[in-house]
Amino acid sequence: MKTVRGFASATVGNVACGFDVLGFAIKEPGDEVILTLSERKHSSCPVTISSISGDEGKLPLDPKKNTSSFVVLKFLEHLRAQKGIAFNGHISLELKKHLPLSSGMGSSAASAAAALAAANELLGQPCTKMELVHFAIEGERVACGSAHADNAAPAILGNFVLIRSYTPLDLIVIPPPDELYCSLVHPHTELRTSFARSVLPNEIPLKMATQQWGNVGALVAGLLTADYPLIGRSLIDVVAEPKRAPLIPGFFEVKEAAQRAGALGCSIAGSGPSIFAFSSSPDTAREAGIAMQEAFLTSKAKLPSDMWVSPICREGARIL
Amino acid sequence: MKTVRGFASATVGNVACGFDVLGFAIKEPGDEVILTLSERKHSSCPVTISSISGDEGKLPLDPKKNTSSFVVLKFLEHLRAQKGIAFNGHISLELKKHLPLSSGMGSSAASAAAALAAANELLGQPCTKMELVHFAIEGERVACGSAHADNAAPAILGNFVLIRSYTPLDLIVIPPPDELYCSLVHPHTELRTSFARSVLPNEIPLKMATQQWGNVGALVAGLLTADYPLIGRSLIDVVAEPKRAPLIPGFFEVKEAAQRAGALGCSIAGSGPSIFAFSSSPDTAREAGIAMQEAFLTSKAKLPSDMWVSPICREGARIL
Structure with a gap:
């Protein structure tokens, strides 16, 4: 054994x-x-x-x-x-x-x-x-x-x-760049991946696609050069976020709260309902996370949530 | 004066x-x-x-x-x-x-x-x-x-x-990475940008767009980390090249010739008709360029061409 x-x-x-x-x-x-x-x-x-x-x-x-x-x-x-x-x-x-x-x-x-x-x-x-x-x-x-x-x-x-x-x-x-921190907020509600996928279109305008791949390239550049403002400017999803945000009660308030608290950027984690934000210090990440939780609570759906602040994991799956 | x-x-x-x-x-x-x-x-x-x-x-x-x-x-x-x-x-x-x-x-x-x-x-x-x-x-x-x-x-x-x-x-x-060289071949034919643009669709499948932005991110990563094989693997255009390649007589032969000569990758320069290839040494770039010219000449349209081999310019516009 x-x-x-x-x-x-x-x-x-x-x-x-x-x-x-x-x-x-x-x-x-x-x-x-x-x-x-x-x-x-x-x-x-x-x-x-x-x-x-x-x-x-x-x-x-x-x-x-x-x-x-x-x-x-x-x-x-x-x-x-x-x-x-x-x-x-x-x-x-x-x-x-x-x-x-x-x-x-x-x-x-x-x-x-x-x-x-x-x-x-x-x-x-x-x-x-x-x-x-x-x-x-x-x-x-x-x-x-x-x-x-x-x-x-x-x-x-x-x-x-x-x-x-x-x-x-x-x-x-x-x-990841050394000073990148993630605030991850999970509201107490479920959203099935298959449903979140069903709201996406099969086709998108070429102009929209072009905008998205400009941001993907810029995000990769921001990560590899530790350019935090660039990471922030690139965290824009013109394809999935506009379709999925309405499925997450309070999304817009939460995103605004993160940005007001100083986060570099904020978007849906995977297909949701969790929302992540990036910050360039652990203090800002904590403040952003708390502000995001408050926004979920004070939004129409009054959702309680869990919140974690963490650097990016470099190690991956491991043995304890 | x-x-x-x-x-x-x-x-x-x-x-x-x-x-x-x-x-x-x-x-x-x-x-x-x-x-x-x-x-x-x-x-x-x-x-x-x-x-x-x-x-x-x-x-x-x-x-x-x-x-x-x-x-x-x-x-x-x-x-x-x-x-x-x-x-x-x-x-x-x-x-x-x-x-x-x-x-x-x-x-x-x-x-x-x-x-x-x-x-x-x-x-x-x-x-x-x-x-x-x-x-x-x-x-x-x-x-x-x-x-x-x-x-x-x-x-x-x-x-x-x-x-x-x-x-x-x-x-x-x-x-650019230090050892990146471009072979640029201009066949003696014209292709107006407005026409090359008119063959593109207004909408593209989301799956195709996703593939393209995966390659954009990877190309940026390849350039910033001087990963030449990755640059090569990322030089894939699933959106514009398939529509525009038929407008350039000999495109497929020229691309194949560049790759056979050892180029990292090859695609249309802008909206064409010129074709560029990347290589990781000046010798390979020259061999690829010569092979591309030969392919233009021996293709159905028998196009003569001009060819240049050059590193990437770091300086930009300048005073002589």
Whole structure:
């Protein structure tokens, strides 16, 4: 019996202009996955879930349907098929969820990344982190029907990750500037990714697209040159935010509050309902976060919320 | 009587994925503008054109219609209106065109930038280079009906320039990696910008747009981190190139030839018909350029061409 405890933190996909191609990881909060290896088989499935906490009973216990166990199964399949490593034992999985579901905080990706980090450690690190990303992306398909990488990749790799291409998968890790802090506010309401996706148009005006890719290029330049004002000016999403903002009660008030408090910029975390802001000092990030919470509370929907202030995580999924 | 000789070089707009938001300058070839200042007025217009060479008589001699004189008039207007500097003399302008017209090599922007550099020097440098970009963009409106900046900005500022936003104008100068070389091939045929623009759709699929902005972000990252393979992988234009390539006889053969010769990537320069390729050494750039010329010649249209190999220009418009 050998036990390994994996951890992966919350991630924010899209990052305003970087719709579907950019994401970053913060240091905390995150999900924990504890894997226990025994040498002999317990059941027909090599992975079983022993317990899940923190999900209010919402996540499936079927190892083929739960994201965290599903990605471990994919990982084992890959070892057998691609690396000739047969696994004849059994893995028992315990999931400790600290991230809210359907929050825009990359909850499913964090569980998958934590499970993969633990599984890779448990079996002597047969895979690189870049390889693990592939399985984490497969987990996203199970969790929300679309194999997107903007949470899965930073959950594994940390930092900002730009997805240049899906076929083949081409990920560019962009280290964060030292003084960049994220305020992440999660209002107590859910917004399903599939619904937030359904409000987006299939086609967009070329002029709008041009504006968006100007901002994407500028945001990458701002991150790589630690130009905080440029990061702020580039955090503009003319494509998804205008369609999704009305789905988040109080969005406009919250965004205004963040900016008034001195944040560089503010937008929807993933497909929402969480909202993130960037600041160039921890104090400003805390003030922005508090102002955002107050704005949620005093807006029409009077939403209570949770709030975290964190630098960008450089480490990615890790062993505790 | 005081004479100043300004020079600005060819520029390549779009740079594959960076449609309408990215451009760069090469070191040569370029246009020359010689300005001669006399203290007293000659005519009702403070700028007149004394001669134009190299244009086969195609450019207008009317100072309000010729790009190079028009931008000097705009510059003088700005000095009077914004800086309280009245100009009561006369400027005689001589334009030596070395860049082919309607070539996709930023011919009008080079003339405008050379004229502005000279005018600014002639009057004691009252404007910054960034201010001069505004007048050069106005020149593009006169030259081709649309006030785009992807040639004008690098013609003045050198380097790569990313246009994050037009209103307000927000330009990000991206210095090139040291070993990046451009092969620029101009086939002897013309393609009007307005026609090349007319083949583009007003709307594009969101998925296509997402792919494009993934490449824009990656190209900026590649340039800023001198990651040559990444620059190559990012030089993909899924929006404009597929529509415009059929307007350039031999495009596909030329692109394939550049890549076979070892170029990092290859695409249309601006709206064409010139084609550029990037390489990570001057030798490869020369081989790619020669291969591209051969491909133009042996393609169905059997087009002769001119070819230049150049590093990226860091200096921008200058005084000779």
